[in-house]
Amino acid sequence: MAVTTQSRLRAYEIFVSLFIAGVLLLQAATLVDRYTGAGLGGRKLWPILSYLMYDDPHYEGETIQAYYPLEGTLRDGTVVQINKEDLGLSFWNYLHLGDELAKSRESAVNLVLRLYKKSDQLAELRVTTLPLMITRTGAAYKAPQVVRTIPLNNVDIPPGNPESAAGSAATPSGQKERP
């Protein structure tokens, strides 16, 4: 009986030791993930992950890229803002969608077409920047830019300058001052 208990405790210690060593080593491996390229630090091995939080350095005059506002041009030439509410997405999913669209990922374009109610009228999709940059005294106005223009079909876009439309749509007057 005592031998059985002893061997059970021994087995428990081995199991716990493997758990401790395994988890701590995996977590420690994420420290060098950037250099090894093993991909341990991302969402792949969650709940083991690297803590890349607020880690990129930023510099004076840099555009504040909190998210990519989306806008579209309908076939009749109307410029529309496409907000998260229009797509039924949370802010974070909208944010990731913008990131993917900025890379012209086809799956992201398809998702917009699937979720946006007026997608059958969309002729063009544009990914823009926010009109803000960082300065020593906080945020200041900076002219927005179009990061990516994604034509959706061969329909002719009626007259009008999409680039300037992107700018004007993304810079309501109230945003020109510091937030």
Place this chain on the structure above:
Amino acid sequence: MNVQSAWRGYWFKDTPYFDLAFLRILLVGLQCFLMLSKTFGELSYVVGLDDMLYSPLLVFRFLMSPWGAHMRPDADWMNVIFWLTLACGGFSFFGLLTNLSMILFAVGNIFIQSYIYSFGDFHHPEAVMMIALLAFALSPCGKVLSIDGAIRKRRVVGTAPVVYLLDYCGPYAGWPIKFMQWFFPLMYLSAITAKMGHGSLDWANGFTLQYYMVHDSLRKGGDLALALAFSRHHDLIAFGQMVVLVFQATFFLVVPFPKLRWIYLPIGLLFHFGNYWILAADFPQWIGLYAVFIPWSRVFRWVATARVVSDRTDLRPVSR
């Protein structure tokens, strides 16, 4: 002393069961609260998302493998799993069938959270709690302060030696606490290597955190008044960034030198509460898990035996 005995001596050193059980109650209670206040809302949102967004995490695919790794459970199933997990949390909190309920609670939470993170969105606060719950589930965390403990006590009354609760120690009561104490520095070191990974001290230039303050305010609806106010003070922010770097790079010292916790924990709490108040970046799991650095049995013993000066004259002094 060889490596094996040193390992055993470190991880399996006698520790009061009270410490482990108190932490069980604290962590399970916090996680149950977070499930109801946060996770349920997130789950309700993701179950309605389009299949095109569904990209299951590895751990979720593993847990789903008996039914098909890429199968997406429907909303009803996820709801049932949520409430069953919460019920297991209740059992774990009160310590009924503690190890079984803790394992189900931990696995249930991993299942739910990994499902929520299978739709592209992904954040950092929850992972450490999942690992902590799993570690506690594998330990004798229901030995005391539990219904299991009360039942055991009634069964063996008169046949087993009686000890004070705070004096009751065992070799397997300490490892989950030490394990989490080691896990924390690894998280902070991960954060610091990410910041320093660009090969310079540029991260602490002041503009970085000013940028993130405006950035997060925009991301969170533009109403982070404190963040916007602080973002206008470059020098103050630059100093704060240096403090963050030093704190994260040296936090590991609290493990070999436990007395340093009385310096690092208050700074850490200030850091995490500051993140919450200024950037609305809430890490309640990290704040709650700081409790693993506190020797609770010693704290309670100190409270129970502390002497105070009374302003009444009719009391006899306590003699012990």
